[in-house]
Every structure is written in structure tokens, then in C-alpha cells.
Amino acid sequence: MKQLVRLFLAIVIVSALLLWGISSLNASQGYSGDNTLTVYNWGDYIDPELISQFEEETGISVIYETFDSNEAMMTKIQQGGTSYDVAVPSEYTIDKMREEGLLIPLDHNQIPNLKNIDSRFMDLPFDPGNQYSVPYFWGTVGIVYNPSMIDNRKLTSWNDLWNPAFENEILLIDGAREVMGMGLNSLGYSLNDTNVDHLRAAKEKLDELTPNVKAIVGDEIKMLMANEEAAIGLVWSGDASDIMYENENLDYVVPSEGSNLWFDSMVIPKTAKNVEGAHKFINFMLDPEVSAQNTEWVSYSTPNKAALQLMPEDMTSDERFYPSEELTKKLEVYENLGQSNLAFYNELFLEFKMHRK
Numbered sequence: 001m002k003q004l005v006r007l008f009l010a011i012v013i014v015s016a017l018l019l020w021g022i023s024s025l026n027a028s029q030g031y032s033g034d035n036t037l038t039v040y041n042w043g044d045y046i047d048p049e050l051i052s053q054f055e056e057e058t059g060i061s062v063i064y065e066t067f068d069s070n071e072a073m074m075t076k077i078q079q080g081g082t083s084y085d086v087a088v089p090s091e092y093t094i095d096k097m098r099e100e101g102l103l104i105p106l107d108h109n110q111i112p113n114l115k116n117i118d119s120r121f122m123d124l125p126f127d128p129g130n131q132y133s134v135p136y137f138w139g140t141v142g143i144v145y146n147p148s149m150i151d152n153r154k155l156t157s158w159n160d161l162w163n164p165a166f167e168n169e170i171l172l173i174d175g176a177r178e179v180m181g182m183g184l185n186s187l188g189y190s191l192n193d194t195n196v197d198h199l200r201a202a203k204e205k206l207d208e209l210t211p212n213v214k215a216i217v218g219d220e221i222k223m224l225m226a227n228e229e230a231a232i233g234l235v236w237s238g239d240a241s242d243i244m245y246e247n248e249n250l251d252y253v254v255p256s257e258g259s260n261l262w263f264d265s266m267v268i269p270k271t272a273k274n275v276e277g278a279h280k281f282i283n284f285m286l287d288p289e290v291s292a293q294n295t296e297w298v299s300y301s302t303p304n305k306a307a308l309q310l311m312p313e314d315m316t317s318d319e320r321f322y323p324s325e326e327l328t329k330k331l332e333v334y335e336n337l338g339q340s341n342l343a344f345y346n347e348l349f350l351e352f353k354m355h356r357k
Helices: 002-028 048-058 070-079 091-099 112-116 158-162 176-186 196-212 221-226 237-246 275-285 288-298 339-356
Strands: 036-042 061-067 133-145 170-173 213-217 232-236 251-253 261-267
Touching: 036 070, 036 275, 048 061, 048 275, 048 288, 061 070, 070 091, 091 261, 112 275, 112 288, 133 158, 133 176, 133 237, 158 176, 158 196, 170 176, 170 221, 176 196, 176 232, 176 339, 196 213, 196 339, 213 221, 213 339, 221 232, 221 237, 232 237, 237 251, 261 275, 275 288
Parallel strands: 036 061, 170 213, 170 232
Antiparallel strands: 133 232, 133 251, 133 261
């Protein structure tokens, strides 16, 4: 028994020494809470050079991780396994995170560059007064297409996609809100509709689109469209810009019925261990020169009015990505529909995907 006790004590002591050693090593290499920042963002959503620049200017080491959906991001923060200091969720997710107490209020005094954000993108319903979030990028959902592959037709409406001439020529992004939203908009309904009959009608209309749908895909849609593997794609505007950069034969349109106006914003999750560093990072990203460089690299639309003055005019005057006020009035921001309604959207979207098979 004494030998077992001694062995147990030895294991405890060795374990404690190992933990102390690892902690000391991490601190010496820049992995303590004060001089490390863990950023959780979408893929391909920041110019890597800016991370290095931030590290050089502040002495803070950045650990950068990516996610591919708001739901995956929120789940990981809810679980609390990783101490993310900055995250970049979309508007309806910010609303949910706010409701569930997953965010730390921002100290605007530590973000003086907040003055550079266009007032149109501040104080929106998902975060009144921007208590928890700062706009990062914004954009639309629309149609990217290759006129030369569809007999030089010009697409202007969601309903154009149901043309039998487009059999096996359409790629859809793998998103329930986006695809169901397309179905709802094509019937004249709101993107935030929760009427069961309207939602089922939208799903049934999507079923009729099935012969035209070549695939439902993720980020690879950019490569597939640029390589002319399909003629038409349902995409976010920033992806459309990337695709059109790779292949000048393509065009992008926000359908006349309207579409989604989305916002991705920087927040500080309650898991944060370096709140001061998080504020520094947010303020850094709002610097006009930094924001301009980041916008040219990412290709999405910036809410930073000061950055717009530093960007190429052919980029900032392109109404496909900076739409007119008239079209903007037809765009809707996704609302937080609640868990049960969102589950129904996901259920109908899954049924649509299964219907294709």
C-alpha cells in the first residue's frame, strides 16, 4: 500500500512539473493570454500580410483559425473549449449570440477608428448601438453567370433560373438561408418569412429547379465557375468578384425581386482571455489603409468610408458590388428566426437536397 501511495505521489509531482514547464514555455514563446490573440474567422477572409503587420506593431502573436458556417462557429464558442478573442459572425448569428450571453460588450473608447464606418452600417437591428459588434464586410447574394455559355442571355431575375435551357448548368452554395431565400424571393415572399405554407411552396418550387442544378457545393464553387464547369451559380458577392477576377467572361447580378443584404462583423466572445488585445485588433482592422488593403485582397464590400477613398475607383463605383440606393431598398438583412423556425428551414433544405437524388 505504501508503495502505491508513493507511486501516486510521484505521478502527481511529475505531472505538476510538466504542466508548469509547458505553461512557462508557452509564456516565453508568446502563448500567454496577454501577448497572444486567437482570431476565429471565415476562410480566405483576411490578407495574411495584415496579421504579420499587426503582430509587428503590437508585439501580440496571432493564432488564426477558420470556420465554414455560422452554426459551427457558434457551437464551438458555446462549448468553450478554445478561448477565442475575436470572431466574425454574420448579423443573425450576432443577434443569437447576444441573446445567449456569448459576447462581451465593446468599449468604444478603445476603438477610435470606429469613426471611419459609414453610418448606414451602424446601429442596425441585430445590434442596436453596436454594443457588441463592429462591421467588417458586407455584401449581397446573387447570380454569377457566363453569358457565352447560355447563348448570351442576360439574367435579371431569380425566376430566370427555372428556364429549361439551363439543364444541369447551375451550382448552388450549400446554405439553407440562401437557397430557401432564393425560393422565397422568386415567389415574392420575404427572406425572413416564417409562414409554413409559404416555406413549403418555396421548397416545392426549388424541387422544380432540380433538373437545372448540377451540384450543391461549398467554397469550391469559385474554382468550378472560374473553370467554366457550370454556366450559372448562386453565390455571395465577394465570391463573385473573385470568380470574375479569374475569368473575365463572367458577370454578376442582384436579381430584381431583391435578395439578401448581409453583414459580417467583429465581436469579442465571452471566452476571450485577451480583451484589450481584441480591441486593439478590431481598431487596427478599421484603420483606413489597413481596411483598403484588406478589401482589395478579400474582394467583398467594405463599410469603411475612409478606406473607400484609398481604393481604385473602378472597384468602388461598380454597382454590382456597391449597389444603388434604389436596389438596396429591395434587399433584406437576415433576421434571427429562432431555433424552431431555423430548424424548419434546414429541414426543408435537406428535403430539397434529398429530392435531387
